[in-house]
Amino acid sequence: MNRREFVKSTAMTAALAAAARLRAQQTADVTLEIAPLKLEIAPGKTISTLAYNGRVPGPLIRWPEGKAITMDVHNRTDIPEIVHWHGLWIPADQDGAMEEGSPMIAPGGERRYHFTPEPAGTRWYHTHTFAGHDLKRALYSGQFGCFYVEPKQEPGDYDQEVFLTLHDWNAYMGNGGDTSMDASYDYATINDRMLGHGEPIRVKQGQRVLFRIVNASATVTHWLGMAGHRMMVLSLDGNVVPVQKNIEALRLAPAERADVLIEMTRPGVWVLGETRDEVRRSGMGVVVEYAGASGEPQWIAPPEAVWDYAQFAHPQAEAAVPDHVLPLVFTSKFHGHGEFDSWMINGKSYPKTDTIMLEQGKRYRLQMVNKSMDDHPVHLHRHTFEVTSLDGRPMSGLRKDVVVVPGKSTAEIDFVAQNPGATLFHCHQQTHMDFGFMMLLRYS
Structure with missing residues (x-):
């Protein structure tokens, strides 16, 4: 390296260090705190878990596409943690996966994430740690939340927007010695409450309501329907589908998302929930209440459905050939x-x-x-x-x-x-x- 190159390199290093110091002095756009929480999902039913900012799901992060964001995460637990920003095109060291080189956040430590969120659509964030036999950790816990990257033009025409997260809970949340072949669950929630124990979603006749739904379960695939109504699928995993289609029941595997539009054309008090009776009875549902309606929430099972991604795609191969x-x-x-x-x-x-x-x-x-x-x-x-x-x-x-x-x-x-x-x-x-x-x- 000659003198000119050395001076140029030193100046660049100094500029990068100055920029890093400036970022460190800036107040974060979003702050998340990972800490223990006793979550009451129904009267007399409390789950001991870990969560973001003392709530489940964590706070909704809503951010314009293409605008840089800074997020500080504080780990108030006694175990290393990490936050994965699911579905975003961001650098590996910011993605929140230890296997890719993102650093873990030590107990009592903190980590600043800085990136530009893209692409637009319904994304989410969650812990990305190993659980093994411990059903208190990783995605068995309450560490998840919605991350909506706002597009420049919204593809849906709607009157009301509702974010829903699906989750399954083991009453004891593991004891470190569970050796069953797979996790089993006692309760289920949409957002932070079991069916019938939270505020209803209040709608008006004629409204078009857009539901952005995230399956935040660690292991369970869920089928959802809304009694007396059909759902128009607009997006899957935050990406607009080529063929928008009305369906009777929606299937979401762990980590899948869907944006569905429901036209409120049938006044009453209804249940939006799991199509399987035993799972819905365990809590996987939410009440949808029309203005002026009263009475017990009603459930009508949708017709049996077979889920097929092909119904939302073009039925032929495109011209592009893989390398x-x-x-x-x-x-x-x-x-x-x-x-x-x-x-x-x-x-x-x-x-x-x-x-x-x-x-x-x-x-x-x-x-x-x-x-x-x-x-x-x-x-x-x-x-x-x-x-x-x-x-x-x-x-x-x-x-x-x-x-x-x-x-x-x-x-x-x-x-x-x-x-x-x-x-x-x-x-x-x-x-x-x-x-x-x-x-x-x-x-x-």
């Missing part, structure tokens, strides 16, 4: 009674799974073959993908960041490598992720 096809085979290995399975991608469990190298600007196709009996809601960090085929049926235009690959089925998704840095791919079912269902993609 690379990456075969991924999902299997499991049973370890004996009372123990969890190991989940494997191409015969290996994380952290021994192979790392895939990407070239920036290239289009990749993940060719997924699920040989297990379990459904897997797979998530790709820091990228949005296009669903290009399901069980050999071609389609195009449907953009998501979580897609369910059912047991004994195949699926293909395409993405363009346009956000350099370590990128995590994993199943969003907490036990699957904890016991091996993860792999890293890195840019060369």
